Amino acid sequence: MQLASSGSEPTVSLQSDAKVMGLVGLAHASSHFSHLLLPLMFPIFIRDFGWSYSELGLLTTLFFVVSGVGQASAGFVVDRLGARPVLFSSLVLFTLACLLASVAEGYAALMAVAMLAGLGNAPFHPVDFTILNQRVSSPRLGYAFSVHGLSGNLGWAVAPVFFTVTGALWGWRQAFVAAAGLYGLVLLVLVLNRSVLKTEPSARAQGDAGVANDLAFMRLPVVWWCFAFFLLSTVTLAVVQNFSVPILKALHGVSLELASMTLTAYMLCGAVGMLIGGFVAARWPRWSDRVVAACMAGAAVLMALCASGLFGQMGTLWVLAATGFAIGVGGPSRDLMIKKATPKGATGRVYGLVYSGLDVGFALSPVFFGALMDRGLYQATLLGAALVLLFSVVAALGVGKRTAVPA
Incomplete structure (x- = not known):
């Protein structure tokens, strides 16, 4: 199977492309799974250890500081060594964490x-x-x-x-063992399908010119x-990930189970939005920045x-889920927007730096908004998150302005 460059015509079958997409998707799901390893246990840690939201938010901040610094550096490693060995190392680190x-x-x-998890x-x-x-046809x-x-x-x-079920059946410590498995x-x-994941390192000049x-x-x-x-939209x-469950419990008196189900619904609606966003x-493709801006603006509203609580208890839960859908629709256009801004031969480095903005946003958000949560400012937390999302609209349009192809 030939490697498919980003500017080539299709040289592989749909089945081959789909296999690459599926394996990379599996790896990506495991990465996002790691984002919630600790936040999902916050209520239990508060109960068992008596820590505050600010202290627990610091754990999330630490995860994403390590991830952000590592991500910006990892792009250089991927460009020089190829993606596959780096991917396998990350999964080992998750297991150890x-x-x-x-x-x-x-x-x-x-x-x-x-x-450990942040490094993974x-x-x-x-x-x-x-x-x-x-590996995928253009x-x-x-x-x-x-x-x-x-x-x-x-x-x-x-x-x-996963953690609700395994934690209820065996306890939170055994839930982490199950996650390691x-x-x-x-x-x-991924190891059994390693041939599908092989990439070619980028050509590199030697000496000072190479640097x-x-x-x-x-x-x-x-x-x-x-x-x-990425920084602004991730805030x-x-x-949503760290504080939506306690916010829904405090503002609307819903149970822990219902609030957790709402967070899951937010993510599932985001996944459906991603699916539709692929066709969009x-x-x-030429209007990727405008698609992203429109989706982020709608989600902020x-x-x-x-x-505001305008729709009451159950209505608010549905509106929060719809927010995930709006953001999801813009996801593929967002990645296409980044691709258009990437110089040839620098994919790993550019994506490493750009997506480290995601880690910076994840790192900063719990510190600031955790302080609001500790003061009981639940509505202000959601309103502040909506305001930051509006700022990301400006950034998306700024990217589009600098990658627009003249008529």
Whole structure:
């Protein structure tokens, strides 16, 4: 099977492309699953250890600081060594993090879990997009990005169900052991299909000229506009992931189970949106920035409506789920928008830097919004998240302005 470059005509069958998409999607789902390893246990940690939301939010911040720094660096490693060995190493780190969490007795141990899992999470976007851009035929990339985003949302959606069920059956420590087994199974599947995941390292000049070429992409303003978009849009997502359950309980008096189901519904609606967004991205690739801006603006309005409580208890739960759908529709167009801003031969480096904005957003959000939560400012937390999402609209349009093809 020939590698399919981003600018070539299709040289592989749909079946071959679909296999690549499926394997990369499985890997991406495992990455998103790791984002919730600790946040889903926050209510239990508060009960058993008496920690505050700010202290627990710091664990999430630590995870994404390590992931962000690692992601920006991982792009260089992926470009030089190829994506496959880096991917396998990440899954080993996830397994170790889960096993450590299962025996953790204090805050220091959980900090170590956050660092291990963050390091494992770091390479996924440069790994995934390097594989997709090299192994999937160019006309099918819109669909590949759709599958990639959809699988990530499914990873988020599965995590609450997985830990709720395994925790109820065996306890929270055994739930982490089960998660370690799940990561081991994913690693086995990818190793058995390793030939499908092979990528070619980028050509690189030697000496000082090589270093300069490696870093040249950082001088492009559009790369930093992409970084800003990911940072801003992720701040809102982090609020939903970390605090939507206690916010729904406090504002509307819903049970822990119903609030957790709403978070799962948000992720599932986001996955459905990703699926539809793949067709949108394939149909209007030139307008990817405008599609993203429209979706983010719509989601910001919906989140503000959630904060208002205008629709009552059950209505608010449905509106929050619809917010996930709006963001999901823009996902494939977002990835296409980043691809248009990526210089040839720098996929790993650009995606590593740009997607580290996602980690920065995840790291900053719990610190600021956790402080609001500790003061009982639940509505202000949702309204602040909606406002930040509106700022991401400006960043998306800024990217589009700098990648527009003259008529």
